[in-house]
Amino acid sequence: MIEAHTLPRLFAGATDRPLSLAHHEEVFQPDGDVANVLEELNASGLIGRGGAGFPTSRKVELLRNQRGHKYVVVNGMEGEPAAHKDFRLLSTNPHLVLDGAEMLASMIGASRIAVCVARDNPTVVHHVEQAIHERARRNLRGPGIDLHTPPWRFVAGEESALVHWLDDNESLPQYRPGRPHILRIGRGPVLVDNAETCANVGLIGRYGAQWFRSLGTDDHPGSVVVSVTGAVQRPSVLEVNLGTPLRAILASAGADTSPQAVLLGGYGGAWLRGDQIDTPYSNDALAAHNLSVGAGIIAVLPRQACGVAEAHRVVRWMAHESARQCGPCAFGLPALAEDLFAVLRGGRDGVVAIARLQERCGVIEGRGACRHPDGVVRFVRSSIDAFAADIDDHLRGAPCAGAQSKQRFLSVPTLEHEEDLIWE
Amino acid sequence: MGVIRRAGMFVLQVNPILCDGFGHCAELAPELVHLDEWGYPIIASDPVPMADVGSYQSARYAERGCPRQALHVAKVATPVPITNVDVRPPTTVSRGRRPL
Numbered sequence: 001m002i003e004a005h006t007l008p009r010l011f012a013g014a015t016d017r018p019l020s021l022a023h024h025e026e027v028f029q030p031d032g033d034v035a036n037v038l039e040e041l042n043a044s045g046l047i048g049r050g051g052a053g054f055p056t057s058r059k060v061e062l063l064r065n066q067r068g069h070k071y072v073v074v075n076g077m078e079g080e081p082a083a084h085k086d087f088r089l090l091s092t093n094p095h096l097v098l099d100g101a102e103m104l105a106s107m108i109g110a111s112r113i114a115v116c117v118a119r120d121n122p123t124v125v126h127h128v129e130q131a132i133h134e135r136a137r138r139n140l141r142g143p144g145i146d147l148h149t150p151p152w153r154f155v156a157g158e159e160s161a162l163v164h165w166l167d168d169n170e171s172l173p174q175y176r177p178g179r180p181h182i183l184r185i186g187r188g189p190v191l192v193d194n195a196e197t198c199a200n201v202g203l204i205g206r207y208g209a210q211w212f213r214s215l216g217t218d219d220h221p222g223s224v225v226v227s228v229t230g231a232v233q234r235p236s237v238l239e240v241n242l243g244t245p246l247r248a249i250l251a252s253a254g255a256d257t258s259p260q261a262v263l264l265g266g267y268g269g270a271w272l273r274g275d276q277i278d279t280p281y282s283n284d285a286l287a288a289h290n291l292s293v294g295a296g297i298i299a300v301l302p303r304q305a306c307g308v309a310e311a312h313r314v315v316r317w318m319a320h321e322s323a324r325q326c327g328p329c330a331f332g333l334p335a336l337a338e339d340l341f342a343v344l345r346g347g348r349d350g351v352v353a354i355a356r357l358q359e360r361c362g363v364i365e366g367r368g369a370c371r372h373p374d375g376v377v378r379f380v381r382s383s384i385d386a387f388a389a390d391i392d393d394h395l396r397g398a399p400c401a402g403a404q405s406k407q408r409f410l411s412v413p414t415l416e417h418e419e420d421l422i423w424e
Numbered sequence: 425m426g427v428i429r430r431a432g433m434f435v436l437q438v439n440p441i442l443c444d445g446f447g448h449c450a451e452l453a454p455e456l457v458h459l460d461e462w463g464y465p466i467i468a469s470d471p472v473p474m475a476d477v478g479s480y481q482s483a484r485y486a487e488r489g490c491p492r493q494a495l496h497v498a499k500v501a502t503p504v505p506i507t508n509v510d511v512r513p514p515t516t517v518s519r520g521r522r523p524l
């Protein structure tokens with residue numbers, strides 16, 4: 001039995017190896033006063049941990065009212081290169097995630113569960129495979145669990161792309177004009193939830209809503225798993241109480257506690273200036289700065305880094321990761337990257353580019369099938385705001401030392417084919 | 425074209441996945457669509473009243489003329505009655521008594 005108010009919750013009993021089913025059941029013993037998981041889930045106010053911040057109970061309610069052969073999809077794709085939380089969760093305690101998925105399946109009446117993990121991470125795939133095997137051996141009743149391993153791409157983790165993969169073997173987002181929109185595999189409605197959300201459901205199903213709400217804030221209860229990268233000794237994954245000041249999180253991750261800026265919410269997120277890091281880390285407090293927790297990514301940019309150069313790298317990579325289905329995304333994002341490069345080089349081109357950048361952001365926003373371009377626009381706008389002084393220096397032709405040095409801090413995968421940026 | 429219902433509002437929606445930037449829509453419905461620098465349509469997302477028959481007809485033309493069938497005229501349910509739209513010029517009203 002885990003104690004009520006201490007962390008870790010999701011990582012309780014975690015070791016280097018994934019917990020076996022027997023060990024898992026020993027660590028997470030149900031305390032027996034949960035009668036109806038659905039009611040507890042409604043009362044818990046759990047907000048999805050995948051990035052969109054949608055209440056899980058609303059999604060479940062939506063799916064309960066559907067008919068047909070239903071599915072639960074566990075999203076462990078971890079699209080963001082700066083995040084490691086789903087992988088970490090699935091390789092420390094896959095059974096907690098699977099428990100949550102089974103509870104969700106029984107709530108909506110689903111007959112199959114699909115766990116999706118990127119095939120680029122064979123260790124995690126192996127751990128999940130083992131866990132599913134173990135359950136099958138123990139002959140647990142309930143829905144069948146399958147493992148699916150789509151190739152890793154940024155947009156492959158987007159929920160409609162994931163369902164598209166399961167349905168049709170294409171990792172491409174789908175057009176969804178009216179929201180909320182129910183995704184389907186064949187004709188069966190699908191509930192997609194992030195691995196961390198499932199793990200939280202697994203806990204709520206055991207210990208109830210009241211226990212769950214004992215951490216976090218009223219509007220954003222529970223704990224969250226954050227991935228801290230950038231200016232840290234070692235990129236780390238921590239479980240924190242929602243509402244902890246960001247400074248405390250940075251300190252416990254061993255990160256730079258007087259950074260230039262902190263990127264929250266991943267590469268489709270926005271910057272928090274270094275002097276604002278005493279803000280509590282939860283959606284309600286961050287909303288004042290137009291930010292959200294998102295998928296729990298905290299990328300720390302130290303003072304010596306060049307924000308413009310980092311922003312350019314991220315945008316160039318994000319442009320490369322576009323699925324290239326929609327014109328405004330396929331052409332617009334590379335154009336944003338080019339503009340940022342012009343700003344980086346400075347001079348007269350830079351002055352033109354910065355004006356064009358603002359204009360292009362407005363043109364691109366909201367015109368893709370998925371939220372990928374909107375995320376990039378958000379990131380670009382926030383970078384222009386956060387690094388306004390640096391941009392001025394670049395435009396005057398006197399960039400800081402950080403721009404000249406080759407050291408970069410944000411983790412961006414290397415582009416295999418740079419020429420891919422030029423489309424067709 | 426059939427009967428045009430004049431109640432409610434509509435929006436012209438484009439499926440960005442299907443759209444290949446042929447730009448016919450901007451010619452067929454110039455009042456609703458203009459093109460961005462790459463030739464893809466930018467459509468205002470605000471609903472247009474059905475009573476604006478000209479726009480509605482152009483939207484229908486664009487919907488039919490799109491070579492990729494990427495456009496769709498979506499009806500928007502309006503909970504409140506539209507008051508600020510002149511459906512017909514108020515020619516008969518002037519004969520009655522009007523408050524000053």
Ligand code: SF4
Pocket residue numbers: 155172173174321322323324325326327329330367368369370371372373440
């Ligand atoms: S907006 Fe971009 S990433 Fe999303 S579906 Fe369209 S092309 Fe793909």
Ligand code: SF4
Pocket residue numbers: 438442443444445446447448449450463464465489490491492493494495
């Ligand atoms: S006519 Fe159709 S394919 Fe051509 S630009 Fe318009 S919406 Fe796109």
